[in-house]
Amino acid sequence: MLNEFVYCPRLFFLEWVQGRFEDSDDTVIGRAAHRTVDQERGRAPLPGEEQLKRARSVWLSSEQLSVTARIDVLEGKGNSVIPLDVKKGSPQADGKPWPSDRIQSIVQALILREHGYTCDHAEVYYATPRRRVTVPITDAAASWARSVIDEARRTSDQIQPPPPLIDSPKCTRCSLAGICLPDETNLLIGHLQHAPHRILPRDPDSRPVYVTEAGSTVGIDHGQITVRKENKVLAGFRLIDVSQLALFGRVQVTTQALHELFEHNVPVLWFTFGGWLRGWAHSPPTSYAELRRRQTLAHAQGGLGIAANMITGKIRNCRTLLRRNRADQTGPVDALRTLADKTQSCTSFSTLLGLEGTAARLYFDAFPSLLDQTEVASRFAATGRNRRPPRDPINALLSFCYALLTKDLVATVLGVGLDPYLGIYHRTRHNRPALALDLAEEFRPLIADSVVLSVVNNHKISANDFITRAGGVALTPDGRRALLHAYERRLDTTITHPLFGYQISYRRTLDIQARILAATLIGELPEYRPMTTR
Known part of the structure; x- marks a missing residue:
């Protein structure tokens, strides 16, 4: 962790405090290079017991520094020992070890000295050039190491992570770049003037x-x-x-x-x-309890500003869907624009609920005009939006897609470290993932409603894909599979992100919005910015 801290304090905070880690090609290759020295081999007697020759993966701790270290290789040389740290890469151009590697070697030497060993220097083995580099253990080096430990400990006690690096080459190959969002965060807080670099998806194949x-x-x-x-x-x-x-x-x-x-x-x-x-x-949540505490406070006190921005995003996206699919829907389009503007001046949740309800009624009144008048769509205009159970095929499709979207956002907020049950706009009820429903609002028209329009207007779903029981309509297994395929294709659709300007899939955007929300809750970002398309 001290290596990570010297490399990037924000990376240290994400890994140590928030418990985040993601693999990249570099981390996988690094583990392969480390495979041999990670195996505990050889005796490591204490000073005075017997001569130490060579031992691998020696674990020691320091009471004075309150740190632990696992030394890759510990070699005996006369009356002294040499800790050897193994790295997959290369040293700096001048042949010296990187500062992040140097801190590890110095601390290892200090721990060995505390246990009675004589250690006047350490070594770093770089696998690419197959060369050892010496790290002298001077008084100045020891003083620097102690100051780094103290600074890292103070950083770990902070509520907010350190700010991201600005235009740093370190971010390019960092495995946590997709979680850290360095350029995106700097852009939202005004520290970056140019368009951000395209982020790397954490796991594009899963x-x-x-x-x-x-x-x-x-x-x-x-x-x-x-x-x-x-x-x-x-x-x-x-x-x-x-x-x-x-x-x-x-x-x-x-x-x-x-x-x-x-x-x-x-x-x-x-x-x-x-x-x-x-x-x-799900596996246990991240260790970043402060984020969940802040979420609880926002839930208890009411985050009207965050909720208003979420509903603004939803109404604007509904307006965009109507405008793109029916140019003659000027009345509802204009009305939705007015309602979206009003949400920004709301002073109470009751007012916000009223505006959102009015917008939903206008939107679903106009929604039938977007559908080809097939047998599947014929009943929706008469019944309108309904559920529990849906009473017509279109409502069955909408409800199923909304459930899928909620499912994806539950998985997303769990991965970010948030509690899916503690909402900001939606109130808590039994078995209701309120926070996932909050984030789903702005994505309903972009993802779920768009999928329904696609499968109906492109005749991917027919009347034979539905079954009616006691007035309720549900999908058949074949219909459900067809809708699942269409939904997954929609998530893989790439768009130009309206805030950051790069190409990104809807699937990845769900994760980004959850991380923007988390950063807003802990105060790293001044406000929540919804995902809206032009």
Whole structure:
């Protein structure tokens, strides 16, 4: 962690305080280079016991400095010892070790001295040039190391993370760049004047796995998630390719599979057969308790400014959807613009609720005009928006897509370290993921409503894909699969981000908005900025 602190204090805060970590090519290669020295080998006797020759992965702690260190290689040389730290890269151009590597070696030497060893220098082995570099342990070096430890400890006690680096080459290959959002954060707080660099997705290859086959069982077999029914394998997925597991209806999951999924931070979400989100399981939340405390305060005191911006984003996106699909809808379009402007001057939640309700009524009154008048769409104009249960096919499609969107945002806020139940705009109710519903507001027209328009107007869904029971309408298994495919395609659609100017998928945008919200709650950003398209 001291290595990370010297490299970038914000990176140290994200890893040490918030408990964040993401792999990159560099971290994977680094682990491979470290594989040999991570194995505990050789004796490491204390001074006076016997001669120390060579030991690997020696773990020591310091009472004076209140730090611990695992020394890669500890070599004996006469009456003294030499700690050797292994790095995958190269030293600086002048042949000296990087400051972040130097701090580790100095602290290791100080810990060894505290345990009675004689240590006048340390060494860093750089794997790329296959060369050792000496680190002298002088009084000045020891004093610098102690000051770094004290500064790191003060930083870890802060509420907010240190500010991001500005236009630093260090961010380019940092594995946490997609979590840190250095350029995005600097742009929002006014520290960056140019368009941010395109962020790197944390894991662009992993995707949700949906299991809809009644009576099937999800298990784990040699690193693969398998779906079986009656001793027959229906499907298999590499664990590293799975971002979440969604189970619909009567589907089982084994304890062994749950353990592996939680080990890889993959949430499991349970739905009813009809698509209602019933609950989820996830690995323990991040250790950044201050974020959840701030979320609780915002929930208890009411974050009207954040809520108003969320609803402003929703109304503007609804207006954009109407304007893009029907040029003759000038009345509702103008009215929605007026309502969006009014939300910015709200002085109470009751007023905000009234404006949002009026906007929803205007929007869904105009929504039927966006649909081809097929048999699927024919009943929506007469019934309007309804649910629990939906009474026509369009409402069944909308409700299912809203449940999917809520599911994705539950997984997202859990990954960020927020509590999905403690909302800001939506009030807390039993089994209601209020915060996920808050973030879903601005994405309903962009993702869910757009998917419904697409499958209906492109005839991907027909009347045969629905079943009616006691007046309620639900999707058949085939209809549900068709809608799931359309929904996932929509999430993979890339757009130009209106704030940051780069190309990004809707899937990645969900994560960014959750992180903007988290940064707003802890005071790092002055206000929440919703995702709105032009």
